[in-house]
Amino acid sequence: MFEVLVFVYENYWRGEAVPELHQLERKLSAHGFEPDEIHDALVWLDGLNIAADQSQPTPEAPEPFTASPHSLRVFSVAEQDHLGAACLGFIAFLESSGVLPPYLREIVVDRAMAAPGDPVPLDALKIIVLMVYWRFGHEPDALVLDELCDDTEGRLAH
Template sequence: MFDVLAFLFEQYFSLDNCPDRSTLAKQLSAAGFDDEEIGEALDWLSEFDELDNAPYALLDERSIAMARVLHPREESRLTVEAQAFFHYLSSSGALSAGKREQLIDRLMQSNAQSIDAEAVKRVALMVLWRQGDDLANLLIEELLFAESDGQMH
């Protein structure tokens, strides 16, 4: 599913350019993704579109600089590298408190038993992409084009 999300982001840098669900499914199938993976990704996106953003916005309003501790269920699904990248995004200010919670919520909604750092990166890109502002686009570019050999702490 995360590969499908990455493909969508690469193909449709702007939300305004995304076609409807059936057209997307056909394009994804033509790109070589299997039906199950396409269905899961499109369902995930639909759920994401229907999210009530008010609770996340409330987190931003009340936010104080505090580290996010992962719940044991979250920790058990994220690889060590994924946890490190999540904490890097959280502590660097790349994500607000609300976006950070959206990220972890969306990661936990996937069917993947083990979530790696690439998946965290891709879902973070989707969370920022959905935000649709200039700052989000700058962060997206940084995540996409950052040197992968640098330290994250």
């Protein structure tokens, strides 16, 4: 599924250029992706679209979800188990860096909970964060993009 999401991100980097899901399914199939991978990715993308549409401003709620600077997000046991320590730490890092506001964090967590893996691999979470930025039309700055695209396997901790 994540290979399909990366393909969509790389080929439709402007979210509005993405064809309808049934047309996208045909294009992905033509590029050689397996039907199960395509189905899983399209279901996941549909969930992302629903979450993004629900977070859009309305007359009743003119701003996206905002949190007090003193608020604390407590993850449920199910979220802790499914995301694992590495993903939770990465989410906290993005938040503390000021690049993942609370309303996007909630969508990242929602989409990560819909992703396979137990726990979700950190590389998969990075793709999820990229897809959430992509869906909202946010272009991460170079340092954030480097962190999201960096391969940590060859990294030596000091």
